[in-house]
Every structure is written in structure tokens, then in C-alpha cells.
Amino acid sequence: MRERVRVRAVLTSAAMVVVAVVGLTGCAAGSASGEPSRAASSYANLPTSGIPDYQLGGGYTPPAGVTIVERDSTDRPAAGKYSICYVNGFQTQPGDADTWLDDHPSAVLRDDDGKPVSDPGWPDEMLLDTSSAAARSTITSVLTKTIATCADRGFDAVEFDNLDSWTRSHGALTRAGNLALARALVDVGHEHGLAVGQKNTPQLGASGRKSTGFDFVVAEECVQYQECASYTKAYGRHVIDIEYSDTTERSWASVCADDDRPAMTILRDRDLVTPSHADYVFEHC
Template structure:
């Protein structure tokens, strides 16, 4: 059973065997640990670094301004359109991947693989997958399994062509996308549903034959158990 702890690290609930945390955190003790790396957009706290040292790696609009994710406006999209820009991004993220390995994580997942769908056609699927292939190669070199994040439209190509080992999906039950992942990855699918958007009783989610075996319910902001908004449940 997994837990998704990107908002804050805390002692996992009883029965949890897989824990995902941010690359700036440390892995949970005695658990299979997945390291979160924002592979295709900038983390808010790193915006200054990208702007000052790697400005050409940021996707920009026709006026030269950075293009942000409409859902997360404090995250800028990275520019995957050329081999040179992808090489720069890979160079920067290699440090994050190495940190994951050095701290003892078992795997890494690269978020926002589907950024091309939010780029107003400035980015392409092929450019993003080329970057993904480079990041997966680095992860495997460092002894880490590599996880695909969302992007059901890849089907089996994420595993066969890009080299991903597993999937971390968000709300595949809500959006009826789970089959796309389970057909490609079998039991190696983690699904996180969010309590503010589930739209049905949790027991009915767990009763679905189409859901991944590892399906959990979390609060949207992934707060720790000490906060009133904390939600965690599992099937």
C-alpha cells in the first residue's frame, strides 16, 4: 500500500509499504521509497535559479515571457524543443536524481511529463519523450527505477520505448483512465484520488474492478496528519 507525502513528511500509516516524498526530503525508513522530481516544469523555489543560470531552458511566449502552467502558475514550463535545451535540462536534473539515489530512495518519478498539452502547441510529445528517455537513462544509471507520471495517452510506449518501470497516476478513476495504465504496466500502477474531486463514496471506488490494486485517497494539498484537512484512505 502506498502513501503520497509531497506536502510534508510524516510517519506512514500502518500497513503502508511504499512512500513517495520530494527530492528535498529523506526516504521513509524501511519502506520502498519513491523520489519526486519535477522533470518538465520548474519548482517554485527554483525559479530564480532557472532564470539566472539557465534562461534558455525556460519556454517563452512570443513576447519573451516565461510560459507557466495554468493550473500551477508559479511553475514555468521547461523548453524541450531542441536537443541542446533538453541536454541543459538533463544536466540540471541529473543533480536531483543523484540526490535521490544518495539519500537512499529506490525509485524516482518525473512529474509533468504531459506539459506539452498545456503549452499552446509550443511543445511536442516527441520533444518531451526525448527528454524523458534521457532522464530515465540517468535514473537507471544511478540504480533507481523510473516512474511515468500520468499521461495515459502513451499506452504501452512509455514502458517499451521510453523505459519507464511503473506509473504514478492521479485521479485515473475519476477520469476513467486506469485501463490505459494497467494494460501497459499491470500491477505496477499507483493511483492517487483526491478527496475534493472524487464525486462518489470511497467504498464504491474500491469496489471497481478497473481500478489499480494500489489506489489511495488523499487531500489535495497533501498535508500531514496534524492538519485538520488531512485525508488518507486506501482500498
């Protein structure tokens, strides 16, 4: 996560919405050469156009024309839409903190005093420890159950949030450790027939795709922060971008007219509220 305001709704037992990307299907086994497994058929069919909706603040009937919907792993996919399942892959969900501490204490990053390290922007989320193979194995085992649930419920793809957790770990975590966990999670997603998306982290450039096997990317505010090229150079048109109405400094028409923006770009309100709320915003190019 960059040092900036970022949206991620607090996910509860109530269903949240995941970005569904039209047309991600298939799976692939890991290659004998040791390269990251690739969902070859699903990658070939990834959508390069369509209208996404990002509903993590609460699920609702997608607006007319929407073809891609993202919802939380606790929710069900939107009927008739290409569906992406949201999983917090590198930090704990607020409601899951006690479970991690009680059942998987070695997988939670600790400071020198043995206290869990929290995301400064989301203090109710603890960073998972990607620094050792043993901890990464535990995290992968726990999240495999969530990934399997996404597949069983009919999602087409999964994206793992907080890939950039090493940047707020005060040096305790490394990029290499996070990418090693990402590679393991991508393999599990592909084994369950899901395409797998990178979340944010433009500083990876093309290495995110090359070293992990990610199939697409879900970016937040890449137009606002002039980061879109970092994603499109690696993933071409397989990029979904969500801009937020409280920080967009241009007219929406000018954003849509920008040749550098991803084809699948939408505008949402910061809290991702449902249409019944006065602050609801949804626009698309």
C-alpha cells in the first residue's frame, strides 16, 4: 500500500462484493521446469473490455451493462457476471484476528516485543509473516480453504489484497518473501480453476506477472497517481482500474478521454456504499 488513503471496506460476516472480471476461466498445473503455474486457457480468455463494478462496501444488483463484479470471499458471485473473489492474502481480516492468533500464531508478524504488527492505515488488520518458508506454508494452507470456497461458489477469479505489505513492515518483511507467498497462492488459485489477479503494487513492474504467474491486475487510482502504465506494460489490456470520487481532480469525461487509462476504468465513492446511500457514486467509461 502506498502512503495514501486507500479503500478497502471492513469485511464482516455479511457478504461483500468482489470485482468480477468477464471471462477468466480454466486452470493449469505447475510446470516441470519450476516456473510459476499458469492458467493458460483462462489467461487467453481474459476480458479486455467490459464494465466492472467494485462492490466491497456491500452487494447489490449490478447496474445495467455491468459485466464484471468483485465481491468478498464470504459472499456469493453476482449471477450472470464474471466474478472475482476478494481475499485479503497478506493481512488478517478484522473479524479473523483472534482465529489467526489462537490457531496460527506463528503466521502473524511480531515486533521485537512479540506484539502483532498492524497495518498503520488499518490498525485492525495484522500483517501476516512472509519472512520464512514455514510461515508462508501455514498462510497458504489457511487461505487454500478460502480459495476453494471461492471456486465452489462459482467465482471465476480471485485477487489477493495487500501484496505490498512489506512496504509497511518496518523492514521485517521483504519483497522476495511476499512474492514467494504470492507465487504459492497463484498456484493454488490455478489448481482450483481460477484466474488470479495482482492487487495494486505498481512498483513490481513486469516482475509481478513474470515471477508469480498473475493473470490480470486490479488497480486503485492508477489514473490519479499516474501509475497505469506500470500495469498495462505488464498486463496489456487485462487491467481493471477503480478511481475514487473524493480524490479525482479532473472531470470524469476527461478521465475517460485519456488514452493512457485502462479500458476497464470506473469511478466509485470512497466507501463503496450501496445505491440506497446518498454518497453512492458509480460511473464508467
